[in-house]
Amino acid sequence: MLSFFKRKDKNIEKTGSDSVVDSRELLGNGEGEAGSEKLVETELSFHPKVHVGTEERYYFQFLQNELPPLKENQISLSGIELKKDEDIWQIVAFVRNSLAKSVKFKETPLLLIGPDGEKLGRKVFNLADIGELPAASSRPWVFEFHQSDLEKEELPATGWKLAFEIKAQQPEQHRLDLHESWEKSLAENDKEKLEKLVSSVEPPKKGEVNFMGIQAAKAEDGSLHVTLLVRNGSMKNLKLEKLPLIVEDASDEVIVKGGFNLDNFEVKANTSKPWTFIFPKEMLLKEEIDLSKWKAYPPQKG
Structure with a gap:
């Protein structure tokens, strides 16, 4: 040498x-x-x-x-x-x-x-x-x-x-990304259910970020708990600081609107992360709501 x-x-x-x-x-x-x-x-x-x-x-x-x-x-x-x-x-x-x-x-x-x-x-x-x-x-x-x-x-x-020489590789499978608090508190069978859900549905398009409803239910105190999958189809990690949400029930009527401040909420590239958003009872726009069918989404810009 x-x-x-x-x-x-x-x-x-x-x-x-x-x-x-x-x-x-x-x-x-x-x-x-x-x-x-x-x-x-x-x-x-x-x-x-x-x-x-x-x-x-x-x-x-x-x-x-x-x-x-x-x-x-x-x-x-x-x-x-x-x-x-x-x-x-x-x-x-x-x-x-x-x-x-x-x-x-x-x-x-x-x-x-x-x-x-x-x-x-x-x-x-x-x-x-x-x-x-x-x-x-x-x-x-x-x-x-x-x-x-x-x-x-x-x-x-x-x-x-x-x-x-970079050979074209098959895109990595879209996978589940759990927050540390969920990783610690979620039962193994619930983790497996989430993993099966993420792998069974069509992944978001390349570069797309969208939201998929998992569960919505009223708690005993009257608050509404909405659990969503935040789906990141980008090849870059996604950080959310604030997220406004609108929720509609089976009547296609808006039952609640609200905004959430997220503490450095990160969704890794090509993953889906579940999160539960809690709307206090006072924010609900209807007393009687039908959650047999529902959807949650951020408001359209413009």
Whole structure:
């Protein structure tokens, strides 16, 4: 590893292009984070076990300073240079991380792509060798392609890029998300019933947020308890601070209107969370209500 980045060419110029992926596409929802428009500048990072000479440090620092910022929570491969040594092509690239936390990679297929988007080669790399990549950092790394990994004998001098091969995945099943208080207090058979309900009904459309009634009943003190599933079809976590609700009974008449202040109520991406909303007796607009059929919904905007 001593001469890992030993260079002969004195020219300081990047010959490759950049590719970018959302961290969740590459790392999965468990490790990746939802993207945003916030821009993140990355800082140069070297593997702790790689010795880099003064000249090489200057070279990589200069190129790192020229890199454009990434959007928050992205992973990027930024092509630096390629050279051939007998039947091995050595491709140097920055591996960039714009998450606010360090990341570790696994065995991952990489594509070598030409200036016109054509596939030049493919190889599976054990990216764990790169080590733990710090938050908001760029780490130079050498990727070796044998001639057998390539579809062409020669590679273009400029305009090429490395890219993660992201295969289209089946969308994760919409699932139940329980608040901590429900998790602790709800009986196991009731949890199972809710899980079956969430999995049996058609999930919300991609990006859609809606509400599904579960139960409505009057308590002994005359208050109305309405339990809803808050269904988040988005791939981002949803936070509700306030929620106005209208409830109609079997007569299609409005029986109550009210607004609720929610304390940091969060529904995780692609999940449904049940919650009970309590309307005091004094808020009811009718004394006699028929809950054999009912619906609850937020008022339409505009």
